Each structure stands twice: as C-alpha cells, then as structure tokens.
Amino acid sequence: MVERAEGAEDTDGSAMLIPLHEARRDRREGPVTFERRELDQILKLYGRMVAANEWRDYAIDHLSDRAVFSVFRRTSEVPLFQIVKNPRLARKQGAYSVVAATGLIMKRGHELARVLNVFDKRLKLVEA
Template identity: 50%
Template structure:
C-alpha cells in the first residue's frame, strides 16, 4: 500500500470559498420558490478565493436582481453573509443565512382572505 500525502494548502486556508450542503439547500430552496412564483429565471454561482456568490436573475441577459455573498473574512465583524441588490447596495448583512434571506422570502408572502 502507498502513503497518502495531503495536498498542501496556502497558510492553512482553503484556496476556494464555497457553500456547504445546508447553506446551498437553503439558497436553492428559495430559488426554486422564486422560480415557481415567476420572479427569477436563471442563476449563477461564483466560488472564488475570498467569497462565494450566488446570483439570481430575472432574465439571463440582465444584472442579477439579488446576490447572496458568503465572505468568511468578515465573520468576526459584520457577519459573513450579505444580501446585495441589483445596483450593488447591501440590503442586509448578518452572521446567519436565514435573517439575511428574509427580505427576499417576504416577497413570496401573499395576503389570503
């Protein structure tokens, strides 16, 4: 049998930020409900060195209506999660994903008589 050598990481930090299974499930659940309601039609994900970004589009040729960003470097300060609007304004920032997604989930609520 051979010896397994771990792949070296730069200074103990991962070379790419990503979403874990629970986070991605929560985001894709919201995306599916927004597609079913007719608000969104496309999405994109960017997994970079500093941040993981999920962008949701009304149409494929536009700017994203919302971006959900995960920046672990901001964990101790403002919170690693951010909801960013179409024009680049930060709409909500926090330490947990649920409250950050709340403004988007409110759009799905309908008044029933």
C-alpha cells in the same frame, strides 16, 4: 516507506499527524465555497421565487475571497440580487449578505436563514 510532514510523529505507521498551521494554510489556499446546508437554504428560496415567476436563472461563483450566488430575471441581464458569503467578515458584520443590482447591501448577518428573510413578503392590510 511512509512520508512524514515536518514535525509529524508516527509510531506504528498507521497515522500521520499534520501540524495545525499547515492544515489551516492548505484550507485557505482553496476558493471559498457554499456548504451543502447553505446551498439547500438558498436553492429552497430560489425554487419558491421561480414558482412565483420572479427569478429565472442563477450562477454560482467560488472566488478566492468569497462565494457568490447570483440571481437573474433573464440570463442576459445583470444579476437582480447576489447572495454573498465572505468569511473574512464573519466576526465583524457577518459572513452573509444580500446585495441588490445597484450595489446596495439589503441585509447582512451571521446566520444565512436570517439574511434570506429579506425576500419574505409580508401580508399587508389594504383598505379600499
């Protein structure tokens, strides 16, 4: 016997429809995570910074309201930077932000790639 969700219709036993409000509720109950493409962008930046000998360690936290990628110079220290994904801010300031060790929000936005541009170093002309 096939179990049915409340309000589900099943005519031939091959499919079960789940009301949208139930699916959304189930999705909200889990922790916020970084998606694969987001992690790819973050780890690409992390690799560049490790190669430049600026970063040495990282930690990923998936919390109920946000996901945090923390970057460390040494494991025993506080994080130098935190890359935060907060879906509740997606329609306002943007879901992504980079936070410095002091708590200062260095950059915030809707697109992760643009937010990560805060770490790009610009070439400057130096006169001797």
